[in-house]
Amino acid sequence: xxxxxxxxxxxxxxxxxxxxxxxxxxxxxxxxxxxxxxxxxxxxxxxxxxxxxxxxxxxxxxxxxxxxxxxxxxxxxxxxxxxxxxxxxxxxxxxxxxxxxxxxxxxxxxxxxxxxxxxxxxxxxxxxxxxxxxxxxxxxxxxxxxxxxxxxxxxxxxxxxxxxxxxxxxxxxxxxxxxxxxxxxxxxxxxxxxxxxxxxxxxxxxxxxxxxxxxxxxxxxxxxxxxxxxxxxxxxxxxxxxxxxxxxxxxxxxxxxxxxxxxxxxxxxxxxxxxxxxxxxxxxxxxxx
Numbered sequence: 001x002x003x004x005x006x007x008x009x010x011x012x013x014x015x016x017x018x019x020x021x022x023x024x025x026x027x028x029x030x031x032x033x034x035x036x037x038x039x040x041x042x043x044x045x046x047x048x049x050x051x052x053x054x055x056x057x058x059x060x061x062x063x064x065x066x067x068x069x070x071x072x073x074x075x076x077x078x079x080x081x082x083x084x085x086x087x088x089x090x091x092x093x094x095x096x097x098x099x100x101x102x103x104x105x106x107x108x109x110x111x112x113x114x115x116x117x118x119x120x121x122x123x124x125x126x127x128x129x130x131x132x133x134x135x136x137x138x139x140x141x142x143x144x145x146x147x148x149x150x151x152x153x154x155x156x157x158x159x160x161x162x163x164x165x166x167x168x169x170x171x172x173x174x175x176x177x178x179x180x181x182x183x184x185x186x187x188x189x190x191x192x193x194x195x196x197x198x199x200x201x202x203x204x205x206x207x208x209x210x211x212x213x214x215x216x217x218x219x220x221x222x223x224x225x226x227x228x229x230x231x232x233x234x235x236x237x238x239x240x241x242x243x244x245x246x247x248x249x250x251x252x253x254x255x256x257x258x259x260x261x262x263x264x265x266x267x268x269x270x271x272x273x274x275x276x277x278x279x280x281x282x283x284x285x286x287x288x289x
Contacts, residue, residue: 004045008039008041008042009071011030011034011035011038011039012042012067012071013068013072014035015035015060016050016064016072017068020057020058021035021039021057021058022057039051048063049063050063062168065226065227065228066224066226066227066229067227069223069227070223072104072223073220073223076103077100077219080103080108080125081127083125083126093122093271093273094122094124094141095138095140096123096125096126096140096143096277097127097131097134097137097138097143098126098143099127099144100127101219101222101235101238102143102145102238102262104219105222105239106237106238111123113284114277117280118277121273128142128143128144132144133267140266140267140270140277141264141277142264142267143156143262143264143265144262145262146260146261146263147259147260149265152266155262155264156264156281157237157238158236158258159237159262160236160237160256160257160258161195161233161234161235161236161255161256162236162251162252162254163199163233163251164233164236164239164243164248164249164251165225165231165248166247166249167246168228169228169230169231172228176251179252179254180203180205184210185210186210186212187209187210187211187231188224188225188229188230188232189221190214190215190218190221190232191215192214193212193214196209199233199254199256202254203254213230218235218238222239225248226248231251234248234250236255237262264278
C-alpha cells in the first residue's frame, strides 16, 4: 500500500491552522497553488475532502480539522525528538525537559521570539518523561505538572481544567446550558474517567459520567476536542489561542485541578545563559497571566 504523502503534511497543517492556502503559502515560502496541490494529494490518498472550497477561500471540513490536529500533534512530537537527537552532536548552553503537551502547545511556539531576542543562546528541548528534578532529566530546567513540588519551583501556568468543546460541536449538540446537560453529550476522557466523575461531583451531580474514548494524555485528547468529537476536560492555559479565536469554547467556569500548575524547576548552578532563559520563561508566562 502506498504510504501517505509525507511531504504534503506540513503544508496541510499550516493550511488548517490558518484556514487559508495563501497564508500557509506565505509561512512556508510556497505558492498558494503549491499548497493546494499538497492538500489535494492528501485528499486523493485519503479518499475524503479535507477542505471545502468557495469563492472567498477555503474552510476545513470536520474531518480536516480532526486530521489537522493529529498532524500538528505528530509534527510537534517529531520536533521534540529531533531536538533531543541533536544534543549528542551540539554544545548546548541550555536544555529544558518538558512534558509533550506543554512543549507543543506553549513552549515551542514561543521559542522563535526568544531566539530573536537572544540569537546567541541555543535552547534544546527533551522529554521530561517521569523526571521529578532537572538532574533526573539531565537538563538545566524542568517543566512538570502537578501540585507544588517539594523543591523550589515557580508556577509558569495554571493547570486547572474545564469542560471544553469545539464551537461546531456546541452548535450541533447544544444548547449546553447546565452541567446536567453534559450527561447527554459525548465525553472524552484523559487517562481515566475519574476526572469527569470528580467534576460532576463538584456540581452536585452523582450520576456516573457517560462512557467515551479514553486517551493516554491531553496531547492525544485535544485532537478529538478540536475535531468536534466531544467534550473534554482541558487545561485552559494550553488552549488559550483556540479559546481566543473561537475554535474552542469553555462551557462552564467550574474547574478541576485548581491546586495544580505547570511548574518550572531549575537545576543547581545554572549557567548565565540558562538563567537568562529561566527569567525569560517566567516573564513570558506572566505576560499571559
